[in-house]
Every structure is written in structure tokens, then in C-alpha cells.
Amino acid sequence: xxxxxxxxxxxxxxxxxxxxxxxxxxxxxxxxxxxxxxxxxxxxxxxxxxxxxxxxxxxxxxxxxxxxxxxxxxxxxxxxxxxxxxxxxxxxxxxxxxxxxxxxxxxxxxxxxxxxxxxxxxxxxxxxxxxxxxxxxxxxxxxxxxxxxxxxxxxxxxxxxxxxxxxxxxxxxxxxxxxxxxxxxxxxxxxxxxxxxxxxxxxxxxxxxxxxxxxxxxxxxxxxxxxxxxxxxxxxxxxxxxxxxxxxxxxxxxxxxxxxxxxxxxxxxxxxxxxxxxxxxxxxxxxxxxxxxxxxxxxxxxxxxxxxxxxxxxxxxxxxxxxxxxxxxxxxxxxxxxxxxxxxxxxxxxx
Ligand SMILES: *[C@@H]1O[C@H](CO)[C@@H](O)[C@H](O)[C@H]1NC(C)=O
Ligand SMILES: *[C@@H]1O[C@H](CO)[C@@H](O)[C@H](O)[C@H]1NC(C)=O
Ligand SMILES: *[C@@H]1O[C@H](CO)[C@@H](O)[C@H](O)[C@H]1NC(C)=O
Numbered sequence: 001x002x003x004x005x006x007x008x009x010x011x012x013x014x015x016x017x018x019x020x021x022x023x024x025x026x027x028x029x030x031x032x033x034x035x036x037x038x039x040x041x042x043x044x045x046x047x048x049x050x051x052x053x054x055x056x057x058x059x060x061x062x063x064x065x066x067x068x069x070x071x072x073x074x075x076x077x078x079x080x081x082x083x084x085x086x087x088x089x090x091x092x093x094x095x096x097x098x099x100x101x102x103x104x105x106x107x108x109x110x111x112x113x114x115x116x117x118x119x120x121x122x123x124x125x126x127x128x129x130x131x132x133x134x135x136x137x138x139x140x141x142x143x144x145x146x147x148x149x150x151x152x153x154x155x156x157x158x159x160x161x162x163x164x165x166x167x168x169x170x171x172x173x174x175x176x177x178x179x180x181x182x183x184x185x186x187x188x189x190x191x192x193x194x195x196x197x198x199x200x201x202x203x204x205x206x207x208x209x210x211x212x213x214x215x216x217x218x219x220x221x222x223x224x225x226x227x228x229x230x231x232x233x234x235x236x237x238x239x240x241x242x243x244x245x246x247x248x249x250x251x252x253x254x255x256x257x258x259x260x261x262x263x264x265x266x267x268x269x270x271x272x273x274x275x276x277x278x279x280x281x282x283x284x285x286x287x288x289x290x291x292x293x294x295x296x297x298x299x300x301x302x303x304x305x306x307x308x309x310x311x312x313x314x315x316x317x318x319x320x321x322x323x324x325x326x327x328x329x330x331x332x333x334x335x336x337x338x339x340x341x342x343x344x345x346x347x348x349x350x351x
Contacts (some may be wrong), residue, residue, distance in 0.1 A: 017228070026056055028308050031241075031295030033088035035098050037118050041298055043307060044079060044088050050080025051106045056114070057094060059335070060300050060303055061093050077121045082106030087142035089150045092117075099150060099170055102137045109136055113168065132175035134166040139188035143200065145172070145221060145291025151194070154187045161186035161206065165219065178219075180326075181226040184208050185217055187192075191244035193252050195271055198222045201252060203269070204239040212237045213254075213278065216269075233270075233278035236263050243297035243303055253304060256292035265291055 024097030029136050032046030039061035046052045055074040079100070086103020090096070098116040111125045112133050136157035144150050150168040154161065163186035190205025202217035213236040218227045242257025252269040264280045265288075287308055298305050 001056070020167075026054070026073070026308065027052070027317075029084075031084035032296060032307075033086055033100070033103075034296035034298055035088050035090050036298045036300060037090050037096055040118070041300065041307075042088075042098060042118070043296070044098070045083035045103070046088065046308075047084040047104075047294075049182065051084050051104060053079040053082045053106070053251055055079055058305075069351055074121065075244060077116075077123075079116075080107075080123060080125070085139045085156075087137075087140040087150070087152050089142040089144045091144055091148045091168070093146070093148070093171060095144070097170065099142070099168065101142060101152065101168065102140055102155070104138050106161075112136060115170075128168075128173050128175070129227065130175045131172075131234075132177060134150070134164060134175065137162060137164075137166075141190075141192050141217055142168070143192050143194045144170070145194060145198075151192065151200055151219075151221065151351075153192055153200070153217075154190055154205065156188045161188055161208065163187075179224060179226060181217060181219075181228070184227075185226075189240035189258075191242060191254070192245050193244045194221070195246065195250060200269075200274075201269070201271070203252070204242060204257065206240050212247060213239055213267075213269075216276065229275050231269065231276045231278050232273065234267070234280060236267060236278055239263070241293040243295060243306070245297050245299040247299065253297075253299075255289075255304070255306065256295060258293045261291075 005083070025049050029046030029048045029052055029324045033044045035042045040057045040059055043056040050122055055078045056071050057074065058069055059332045060072055083100065083103045083105045088098055089100040091099050096118050097144050098118060100114045100116065102112055113128050115127055116348070135157055137157050139154035140152050142152045143148040148169065148171045150170060152166045152168070154163060156162065163183055165180060167178055169176065169178040185207070187205035187207040191203045193201045195201060198221045200219040200221060204213055214231045216229050216231060218229055237260040238257040239257040242254055244252050250271045252271065254267050254269065256265050266281050266283055268279050268281055270277045270279065289306060292306065292309060296307050
């Protein structure tokens with residue numbers, strides 16, 4: 001006879017397999033973070049009436065029905081606290097660790113940086129003990145360079161728009177403070193993109209004076225110098241909580257954000273021009289996504305993946321609060337980077 005322990009073990013095994021098999025429906029959220037590591041798109045935290053602690057991933061190495069993306073929730077490996085408006089990026093020796101930095105948290109703010117090892121599925125909250133640790137910033141984004149350094153600019157620093165540049169070396173586990181541009185450049189809700197030539201491009205955000213997108217901020221990580229640029233091309237007004245992804249041919253695709261409704265959601269900053277040039281894209285309006293803000297965008301192959309997209313308003317909401325009410329939509333659309341002008345094939349998918 002097998003012992004009850006054995007049956008329990010089998011049951012747990014069965015449960016885990018069946019959970020892994022079940023299509024998981026994440027809640028709609030804003031102000032979450034996303035990191036792409038080894039074919040997996042990780043989504044961390046976010047806000048939906050309160051800070052979320054979920055850690056989800058979508059395995060993009062396997063093919064799946066786009067209408068049912070197989071989101072997997074890491075359950076008890078989730079973030080030890082609810083968090084939103086934090087920075088998250090990859091790092092470590094082999095780029096396989098997620099670093100979660102700052103942000104609004106549900107629990108007492110003790111350690112500014114938490115790391116999640118995507119191989120061992122373990123969190124580490126005590127990896128950095130450094131006097132250079134920055135003051136607590138919220139509303140930040142980070143970008144990793146080829147040496148595993150995460151650059152973070154701006155953010156919300158206890159009541160002011162920050163113009164600080166902090167650099168987290170994820171291999172040496174230490175912080176450095178970089179030079180700051182002039183104090184008028186403090187901002188939050190902006191994007192930070194690293195070009196292949198080592199220039200960081202800061203776009204939009206809530207800036208003093210509410211500047212439009214024609215004025216962008218640049219930081220050269222090799223020269224350690226700030227500069228600003230007045231762009232050419234179409235004129236775009238302010239934009240906050242948008243996303244920016246970099247294509248292989250050095251174009252920055254900006255999507256959504258809080259902005260003038262007359263400005264298109266999807267705009268492109270071509271950094272192959274000097275000065276950089278803004279333009280818009282012809283997109284099939286029937287399949288276009290709604291306006292989003294506080295979402296995430298990641299480039300995976302030729303796809304820009306936007307997460308998360310709420311139910312379209314025309315879908316009648318059930319009268320009582322239910323899971324369905326919170327059901328979210330993920331969205332995937334294809335982007336042919338190699339041809340110009342490029343076309344979008346947009347796929348709307350409900351999870
Ligand atoms: C569960 O996963 C297995 C292995 O990946 C697969 O063969 C099976 O079709 C899945 N079942 C369902 C109901 O999705
Ligand atoms: C966390 O990281 C530090 C620095 O690498 C290491 O010394 C410590 O053992 C780690 N803790 C855990 C629980 O992995
Ligand atoms: C880590 O990622 C950076 C940035 O994408 C890349 O340049 C570098 O080669 C990667 N390093 C390793 C060890 O994979």
C-alpha cells in the first residue's frame with residue numbers, strides 16, 4: 001500500500017500540472033513593469049485598485065493561440081509585496097536576473113532593490129549594501145547596457161520631479177550617481193531608451209513647463225555627457241506614461257500615454273536622421289488598439305507586445321463585480337522592421 005503522503009504528493013503534482021495547463025487570466029492593470037529574458041516576457045506587479053504582487057510570464061518560445069496567450073502566474077514565487085511605478089530590467093552575469101527597483105510598494109520600504117533569479121525562481125532582498133543607494137524614487141524606468149549596468153533617470157522623489165541619474169551595476173552589485181542635466185529637466189512618466197551607439201534617449205514625461213516631444217534629452221554613456229535636441233518632423237505635444245521600444249534599425253516606436261487626443265497613439269522617432277525625426281505610421285484602424293497609458297511594450301522578434309489592454313468600452317459590463325469584469329486583453333502586433341514604409345499587422349487577442 002502507498003502511504004497517504006504518496007497520494008498527497010501525487011495530488012500536488014497533479015494540481016501543479018493542471019495549474020500549468022490552465023489558461024490563466026491576469027487582471028487588467030497599469031503601471032506594472034515588464035522584462036524580457038530568454039524568450040519569456042515577465043510582468044511584475046501593477047495597479048488595479050491597489051498594488052499587485054503578481055509575477056507573470058508568457059513563454060514566447062512556444063507557439064500558442066493568440067486569442068488565448070498562455071500566461072503563467074508564478075504564484076508563491078510572486079513579488080514579496082505589491083508594487084507599481086517601479087523600474088525593472090535584466091542584469092547579472094548572464095542577464096538572467098530581474099532587478100526590481102523603487103516604486104510604490106504595499107509594504108514598508110526597506111530595500112530599494114530586489115532581484116529575482118529566473119533560473120532558481122528565488123528573490124533576494126539583501127544583495128546590495130551600498131552608501132550610494134539613491135533616495136527612494138517612484139515612477140522610474142531603467143535600461144540595461146551591454147555591461148549589465150542599469151541606467152535610471154528622473155522619477156518622483158518625495159514631492160519633486162527628479163533629474164537624477166543613477167546607475168546600478170548588476171554584476172558588482174553597486175550604485176553610482178551619474179551627472180545630472182539642468183534642474184528644468186526633472187520629470188516622471190517619461191521613457192528611457194538605449195541606442196546601439198550608447199546614447200540614451202529620454203522622451204516626454206511630466207516635465208516642468210509641460211514640454212512637447214520635439215525637445216528630447218540625450219545622455220551619452222561613453223562620454224558621460226548630457227545634451228538636448230530639437231527634433232524634426234511632425235509636431236507632437238506632451239506625452240506621459242507612454243511606452244518606447246527600439247527596433248533593430250534604430251527607430252523608436254512610441255505608443256499611447258496621456259496626451260493631446262489629437263496626437264496619434266503610434267508615432268516613430270527615427271534616430272537615423274540628424275536631428276532625429278518624428279513621423280506617424282499608417283495603421284489599419286479596424287484592428288488598432290485603444291489608447292493606453294501606464295502599459296508596457298516589448299519588442300520580441302518582429303512583434304511589439306503591449307500589455308495590458310482593457311475590455312473595449314462597447315462590451316457591456318456585467319452589473320455585478322465578477323472575474324469577468326476584470327478580464328483583460330493582451331495584444332500582439334507584428335511589425336516588419338526591414339521594409340519601409342512598414343506595415344502593421346495587428347492582432348487583438350483576449351486572454
Ligand atoms: C496540457 O499540457 C499537455 C502537455 O503540454 C498537453 O499535451 C495537453 O493538451 C494540455 N491539456 C490541455 C487541456 O490544454
Ligand atoms: C543575496 O545576494 C547576496 C549578494 O550576491 C548574497 O551574498 C546572498 O547570499 C544572497 N542571498 C540569498 C538568499 O540568495
Ligand atoms: C546582456 O545584455 C546586453 C544588452 O542586451 C548585451 O549587450 C550583452 O551581450 C548580454 N550579455 C550576456 C552575457 O548575455
